[in-house]
Amino acid sequence: MDLAWSADDAAFRDEVVAFLDEKLTPELRQAGRLMTSVYSDHEASMEWQRILHERGWAAPAWPVEHGGCDWSLTQHYIFSRESVLAGAPSLSPMGIRMVAHAIVAFGTPEQKDFFLPRILTGEVFFCQGYSEPEAGSDLASLSMAAVDDGDDLVCTGSKIWTTHATEANWMFCLVRTSKTGKKQEGITFLLIDMNTPGIEIRPLVMSSGEEVQNQVFFDEVRVPKSNVIGTIDDGWTVAKYLLLFERGGGAAAPALQVMAESIAEAAAQQPGPGGRPLLEDPVFAAKLAEARIRTKVLEVLEYRTLSAGVDVGGAASSTMKVLGTELSQRLTEIWLETAGPRGRVYQPHATAPGGPIADFVEPDGGYVSGESWQAVAPLRYLNDRAGSIYAGSNEIQRNILAKAALGL
Ligand SMILES: Cc1cc2nc3c(=O)[nH]c(=O)nc-3n(C[C@H](O)[C@H](O)[C@H](O)COP(=O)(O)OP(=O)(O)OC[C@H]3O[C@@H](n4cnc5c(N)ncnc54)[C@H](O)[C@@H]3O)c2cc1C
Numbered sequence: 001m002d003l004a005w006s007a008d009d010a011a012f013r014d015e016v017v018a019f020l021d022e023k024l025t026p027e028l029r030q031a032g033r034l035m036t037s038v039y040s041d042h043e044a045s046m047e048w049q050r051i052l053h054e055r056g057w058a059a060p061a062w063p064v065e066h067g068g069c070d071w072s073l074t075q076h077y078i079f080s081r082e083s084v085l086a087g088a089p090s091l092s093p094m095g096i097r098m099v100a101h102a103i104v105a106f107g108t109p110e111q112k113d114f115f116l117p118r119i120l121t122g123e124v125f126f127c128q129g130y131s132e133p134e135a136g137s138d139l140a141s142l143s144m145a146a147v148d149d150g151d152d153l154v155c156t157g158s159k160i161w162t163t164h165a166t167e168a169n170w171m172f173c174l175v176r177t178s179k180t181g182k183k184q185e186g187i188t189f190l191l192i193d194m195n196t197p198g199i200e201i202r203p204l205v206m207s208s209g210e211e212v213q214n215q216v217f218f219d220e221v222r223v224p225k226s227n228v229i230g231t232i233d234d235g236w237t238v239a240k241y242l243l244l245f246e247r248g249g250g251a252a253a254p255a256l257q258v259m260a261e262s263i264a265e266a267a268a269q270q271p272g273p274g275g276r277p278l279l280e281d282p283v284f285a286a287k288l289a290e291a292r293i294r295t296k297v298l299e300v301l302e303y304r305t306l307s308a309g310v311d312v313g314g315a316a317s318s319t320m321k322v323l324g325t326e327l328s329q330r331l332t333e334i335w336l337e338t339a340g341p342r343g344r345v346y347q348p349h350a351t352a353p354g355g356p357i358a359d360f361v362e363p364d365g366g367y368v369s370g371e372s373w374q375a376v377a378p379l380r381y382l383n384d385r386a387g388s389i390y391a392g393s394n395e396i397q398r399n400i401l402a403k404a405a406l407g408l
Contacts, residue, residue, distance in 0.1 A: 005078070013078050020086040023051050029087035033262075034376050037383035039212060040089035042167055046122050048089045049096075058120050059096045063104060066116045073306050080251035084258060092164060093246070095119040095126040099172040102189065102242045106230040115191070129159040129173035129192070129216065130239070136161075137396050139174070140183040140236065144218065146175035146190065153177065153190065153228070155198075155221040161390070165201050165214040169194050172242075178233050189235035191227040198222075208382035209346065244317070246391050252324030253299035259331045260292045266373060267338045278338060291330050298323050315404040318397040325387035325394060332381040339377035342370030346378060 005013060024032075031044030039045070052058040060076060062068030071079070091097075096119060103115050118124035135142040144157025155175055165171070171192045178186030192199075198221040203211035230238040264279060267288065272278030279285060301323070305316045336343050388394040402408040 005074075009072075009074050009078060012075050013082060016079055016082045017086070019055060019057075020082060020088065023055075024086055024088055028089055032084075032087040032089040033258075034372055035090065036208065036210065036376055036379035037212065038090060038387070039092065039163070042092075042164070044089045045091055049091050049122050052091075053120050053122075058091070059100065061097070062100060062116075066100075066104060066112070067120050077251050077302070077306055081254040084251070084254040087258075092125070094128050094164065094168075094172075095124065098128065098242055098245050099126050099191075101245045102172070102229055102238050105241060106189075106238050108226075110226070111191075111229065124170050125164070125168050126170045126172055127162050127165045127168035127194075129162055129171045131161045132158060133160050133215075137393055139239070140187065142174055142176060142187065144173075144175050146177050146188060146223070148177065148232075149222075151226075152222045152224055153188070153232075155190070155192070155218045155223055157218055159216045159218075161204070162201075162214045162216050163212055165194070165216050166203065166211075171216070172229075174235055174239055177235075184236040186233050187235040187239065188232050189229045189238040190223055191229065192218075192221065192223050193227075196221050196223065206383065207385070208379045210379065210383065243392070251302060252320060252328075253295055253302050256295045256298065256324070256327055256331060257292075259328070259335065260288065260295055262373065263288060263331065263335050263338050264292075270338055270340060284334075284337070287334055291327065291334060294323075294327050294330075298327060315401055318392075318400045318404070321391060322388075322394045322397045322401075325384075328387055329384050332377075332384045336377045336381045339370070339374040343374045343377040345370070345375070 028044055028048055031041045031048075035041075040048075049058050056067070057069065057079070059067055060069040060071055060079060064070050069075075100116060100119050103111055107115070115124055119126070129144075130139060130142075132142050132144060144155060144159065146153040146155045153175065155173075157175075159171075159173065162171070171194055173190045173192050175188050175190050176186055177188040180186060194201075198219040200217040200219070202215045202217070204213045204215060205211055206213060225232070229235075267279040267284065268277050270278040272281040272284060279288075298320070302320065305320070392400075
């Protein structure tokens with residue numbers, strides 16, 4: 001394994017850094033640095049997508065003919081890494097990083113022509129309708145019915161935990177078109193226009209107070225069969241393909257490094273036991289050092305995956321998912337401790353959360369206790385608890401690893 005960038009990769013890195021320096025405004029960097037979850041503020045995220053699209057870098061992992069970049073795996077990693085280090089807002093993954101790959105692999109020419117350019121511009125914004133109240137880890141148990149009626153499928157049922165359903169104008173969705181055979185059979189992958197009559201969205205209030213996830217209800221919603229991706233009853237094939245992109249392909253270590261560095265900087269200023277800086281407290285310093293060492297280990301694992309030429313899927317993405325989310329949870333605990341008593345105050349008005357908090361009225365003068373990084377700490381801590389649940393819970397990832405890596 002060679003950990004040094006080649007001359008070409010170093011030149012590419014310089015090009016990316018120069019672009020980020022020029023294009024990231026202070027407002028965009030603020031939105032990237034003060035994320036209360038893995039999602040940036042929606043407006044900032046869409047603005048950054050527009051800027052990246054202008055440069056041809058909004059969807060680098062797509063095939064070149066659809067607007068992607070002819071980059072090596074290392075270049076993809078460098079781009080993700082430098083973007084995070086520079087404080088760029090995150091882009092919503094559901095369109096660019098998820099359903100687009102399914103459309104490229106299984107879509108008709110008409111579907112590709114319609115959706116792919118509009119996903120790039122942000123004109124089409126997707127949410128993911130996989131989970132149901134009775135189907136999460138055991139996704140194949142899903143029951144939202146889609147009844148065949150001429151040129152349409154008529155959908156009735158409910159999807160839950162749907163991130164960004166209120167912002168999205170399209171949903172990619174798994175529906176049940178047949179109840180015969182194994183439960184993985186009879187599932188269809190469908191794209192639903194969220195403005196179709198019969199759809200009702202109810203936001204779910206998370207423990208952080210944010211309303212980013214939703215429950216979506218469908219009452220005899222008519223969807224043209226031309227919106228099926230792949231073939232009717234064989235949606236499981238498409239769904240499994242897409243999950244490879246949901247769980248893999250990212251660079252988690254750089255974001256964790258940024259968080260660890262910010263914590264260290266803040267802890268050097270915060271009073272600790274005996275009035276000395278918190279960073280000089282041996283117990284605190286040992287906790288932070290352990291998390292930073294684990295972050296370094298994750299980074300080396302990411303490099304190793306890269307140098308082995310492994311892209312997405314399989315045991316590697318399950319390993320990264322478990323290590324990345326558990327380490328992130330640990331760092332948010334240390335962040336909260338660093339923020340001290342002011343970090344315990346719930347003050348969502350002081351942040352730009354991953355989604356706006358409905359009905360929030362800013363108090364007179366917008367009083368904020370402490371600094372904005374302290375105000376973000378409790379929201380980030382609470383939202384991060386979900387990291388080990390979504391995108392396939394960490395218990396499910398460990399089951400995959402037990403089979404794929406340990407042969408159990
Ligand atoms: C913040 C957030 C955002 C989300 N966004 C979306 C979204 O946009 N679209 C979408 O479709 N879904 C979304 N989800 C749903 C997510 O995919 C599910 O929550 C997840 O798959 C787990 O399903 P569940 O909640 O039904 O829990 P369950 O499947 O009921 O699991 C409950 C517990 O049992 C454990 N468990 C279950 N089966 C096993 C097993 N075989 N072996 C060992 N342990 C097991 C689980 O690990 C978990 O701890 C989101 C969830 C969260 C929290």
